[in-house]
Amino acid sequence: MPQILGPILSLFSDVRAxxxxxxxxxxxxxxxxxxxxxxxxxxxCTLIEQQRSVIAGLMAVVWMLIGLMIVLKA
Structure with missing residues (x-):
């Protein structure tokens, strides 16, 4: 199997590196x-640094909702 896929996988060597x-x-x-x-x-700066984990979690939820909306609209 690797021999068959060798030419295709070698095209993406730069991406893997x-x-x-x-x-x-x-x-x-x-x-x-x-x-x-x-x-x-x-x-x-101090306020944002103290709330970094809350902001990161909130942004992860926002991006997941945006992605879900894009998938459901398709």
């Missing part, structure tokens, strides 16, 4: 100066 590159995002924390002081707005 593909690896997703690792990266890290950085939360944007804008800063500005006013009244002779420097202010940095980073409270949203």
């Amino acid at each position: 593909f690896q997703v590159p690792g990266h890290q995002g950085v939360c944007p924390a804008p800063s500005f100066s006013a009244f002779g002081r420097s202010f940095t707005i980073n409270a949203h």
